[in-house]
Amino acid sequence: MHARAVAATTTALLGTATLLLPAPQARAGSAQPTVIAHRGASAYAPENTLEAVDKAAELGIDWVENDVQRTKDGELVVVHDDNLKRTTDAEEVFPDRAPWKVKDFTAAEIARLDAGSWFGPAYADARVPTLKQYMGRVELHHQKLLLEIKNSELYPGIEQETLKVLDNEGWLDGPHLESRLIVQSFSADSVRTVHELKPAVKTGLLGTPAVADLDGYAAFTDQINPSYGSVSAGYVASVHAVEGAHGKPLEVFTWTVNDAGTAQLVAGYGVDGIITNTPDVVRDALPAG
Template sequence: MRSRTAAVTSVALSTAAALLVPAAAQTATAAEVRPRVSGHRGAAGYAPENTLPSFDKADALGVDWVETDVQRTRDGELILLHDRDLRRTTNVETVFPSRANRAVGDFTAAELARLDAGSWKGAPFAGTRIPTLSQTLDRLDRNGQNLLLEIKQPDLHPGIEGDILDVLARKGWLDENHVRNRLTVMSFGTNSVRTIHQKRPDLMTSVLVSSRPSLSALRGYATYADQVNPDYRQVSGDFVATVHALKGAHGKRLETVPWVVNTASAARTVAGWGVDGMTSDLPDVVDKALG
């Protein structure tokens, strides 16, 4: 059973949606828009997440957009990893047993380069390394893929926003084509998203949320973000309508791209609510389900 707070929030969003968006418009949105499907951490259902083989697998599946997570090493290198520590996706317990539970930022880039980030997913991926952001941008350019870049745990990496923008600029990812068509920067850290928007107001930005935000929170996010992206299990038609009734940081309709949809039935349900996109570990399964 939902808590009283969740129930009140649901009623508030439902009421706001009814006031802000005509029912006919809600129906048209759900019926006419086909959500964009993006590969979560590459194609994480098939290859070790946040690695070059995972992005290549997504490319082989015909996936144009991929999502990944960026953190910073102790010596300032930007690398791809989701978790706070390295135990789940690398052999850190073998290579650095006394430091296995330490955060990513406690290791140098050279130390991380010694780790196997693929064997946990299967023998064919043995020896896969943790890629740097620079290496990833090169690979995505080679593949012709686009990027949803999540700043992971920004409170553990003060100033990482400027470092990310420096790498993006150096690799040519802040030109007009990339900025307009191929790049979105996002985070659960709202201050981090706001910082990116302040430093590069031309960039598309997204706020990630674990629970469904209130209408007042959505209005706040819309001042510096173009998307608000929740867990897909927090989404409903009323929520989507409420989001779409607002204008984001660039004066266009605020969007919502839920995460992480991995079944055909969930994809069809979420698409029916009129979402703008979704991420998936199995992007081919979801794409096929949408027809």
């Protein structure tokens, strides 16, 4: 996830939010926040690879987060950036294909790329997985998925295509919908589309929208998921005070927290989830729930 703003209408000054409610330490009787491995356990294995999913499982982390984009020939793949330069050897393999945008490569071409050596030589065999492959690995470990639809403006119809893959892989049945799947995006339009296409899917809106706008977003989302630097106890309490699309208080999953002190701070704010590259560090920093 990028720390860029969603849009002017979905970003509020922190001071505005914190004035609305007092700053409680946490909701009374609330459980410890869920720990979500950002792009898999990406501090320990190359992000958004099957190896990062495996590492999260090895650490005992139930939830993983990933990023979904679309290839030239319509395959959904798990990669964060809209180009392949940072996390693959695309420049070396395809030197004449600048700027190496995901949407300009076929799935077969992307499958040729080394998606791990940039992280370390031990991961030279890592590849950019398709969403189907990724879902299979998450299911193998009996994990749960926070799926981010990336750059939806580049990929018209990606919401329906994502839901189709999820359905084909058995992830739109009752047990998965109840407790194992959340679909999120920085794009409010994308989140709304997912909700309209499959109302039973739990959704999250990335960013820090103004408190005054929460009621509008709550019609189609269940979470507001901001950067940790943009939240306070008052803002979290304001979000919790609004009922989301499935008749429960809106939740807050915050990102990207990688140290014990910050994890304890945002847990004190009452957040429901913490997205982190170092899920073991965050988990161990939180009191046993």
